[in-house]
Amino acid sequence: MTDTKTLVLNYLEENSGRYFSGETLAKELHISRNSVWKAIESLRREGYRISAAPRRGYSLSAKADNITxxxxxxxxxxxxxxxxxxxxxxxxxxxxxxxxxxxxxxxxxxxxxxxxxxxxxxxxxxxxxxxxxxxxxxxxxxxxxxxxxxxxxxxxxxxxxxxxxxxxxxxxxxxxxxxxxxxxxxxxxxxxxxxxxxxxxxxxxxxxxxxxxxxxxxxxxxxxxxxxxxxxxxxxxxxxxxxxxxxxxxxxxxxxxxxxxxxxxxxxxxRMNMLGKSILVISSDKEYEAVALDINKKGKLIVELPDKSTRVLSSEDISIKLT
Missing domain, CATH: 3.30.930.10 (Bira Bifunctional Protein; Domain 2)
Known part of the structure; x- marks a missing residue:
């Protein structure tokens, strides 16, 4: 059986941005107005942004809502x-x-x-x-x-x-x-x-x-x-x-x-931000400079070393050089 708090939350989420009076919520959800109030207060304590306006009732913010x-x-x-x-x-x-x-x-x-x-x-x-x-x-x-x-x-x-x-x-x-x-x-x-x-x-x-x-x-x-x-x-x-x-x-x-x-x-x-740029490659035992050239068909990074040779990276860390 769904608890009262979840009933109220689900209803407000399904109608996010709209206002409902405590009386309307109680009638729609077949619960008491006091149960509605308790559920609203509990949801607010959990971080839900529920606004209240005189003669309009309660509304759940449509923006940046909690994840449900x-x-x-x-x-x-x-x-x-x-x-x-x-x-x-x-x-x-x-x-x-x-x-x-x-x-x-x-x-x-x-x-x-x-x-x-x-x-x-x-x-x-x-x-x-x-x-x-x-x-x-x-x-x-x-x-x-x-x-x-x-x-x-x-x-x-x-x-x-x-x-x-x-x-x-x-x-x-x-x-x-x-x-x-x-x-x-x-x-x-x-x-x-x-x-x-x-x-x-x-x-x-x-x-x-x-x-x-x-x-x-x-x-x-x-x-x-x-x-x-x-x-x-x-x-x-x-x-x-x-x-x-x-x-x-x-x-x-x-x-x-x-x-x-x-x-x-x-x-x-x-969509990449580093192809053609100088990078610092950080492997388990050393760090070295390179230029990020391309991505191969398996998603691995091809880099060019200072001596113009190339190397394929599979799991190394890289840092983009800003200067």
């Missing part, structure tokens, strides 16, 4: 199932939860979302700071549903899909820094991490967990001091032109369409 399945589902394409989406207030890591679910046969298109993470990780198990104000989501992908043999293209594909979703719904146009980061100007606003699970005996790919972390309207003070010069957000708080729910739906619609397009590398390259 009902809010996401309103904007999903028919091929994306809202029944496979779960939203948590807090998780250690959405990828960790998704990996566990994938081993127990969670289907293709299962989505785990958290409003904040306490132990999010990026590439090479680095800590991924995940304060409130962000979108942290992981999608379980089954190889047989992707209609491609190029599983090394998952990360480029995801980067393009997130860029498309942002561009289609806002006036923001992010760029991609190889391998898995999205930038607005010189600030990182999104990180992507794809992790695979294989059969121990056969080595056959069983699943891919695609993790996406976006600084939606995160405030700089929420990040450690050493990151504040390099991280940014899609929006300043209060200036959002799209809700988190709408952006999540747009990303899922792009990623879960089906097959990975054959020309995905061409689009990936067209």
């Amino acid at each position: 399945v009902s809010g996401i589902s309103k904007n999903l394409s028919p091929y994306v199932s809202s029944e496979l989406i779960t939203v948590y207030d807090e998780l250690e890591s959405t990828n960790k939860t998704a990996r566990s679910m994938a081993t127990f046969d969670a289907p293709h298109g299962t989505v785990i979302i958290a409003k904040r993470q306490t132990g999010g990780t990026g590439r090479k198990k680095r800590h991924f700071t995940s304060p409130e104000g962000g979108i942290y989501m992981s999608i379980i992908l089954r190889p047989e549903k992707l209609e491609t043999d190029g599983f090394s293209l998952i990360t480029p594909f995801a980067g393009v899909c997130v860029c498309r979703a942002i561009e289609e719904n806002t006036s923001v146009f992010p760029k991609i820094k190889w391998l898995n980061d999205l930038y607005i100007e010189d600030k990182k606003v999104c990180g992507i991490l794809a992790e695979a699970g294989t059969d121990f005996d056969t080595g056959e790919l069983q699943y891919i967990v695609l993790g996406i972390g976006i600084n939606f309207n995160s405030e700089s003070e929420a990040f450690p001091p050493e990151l504040r010069k390099t991280v940014g957000s899609l929006f300043l708080k209060g200036e959002e032109s799209i809700s988190k729910n709408e952006l999540i739906a747009a990303i899922l619609n792009n990623i879960l369409k089906g097959s990975i397009p054959e020309n995905i590398i061409d689009e990936y390259k067209s």
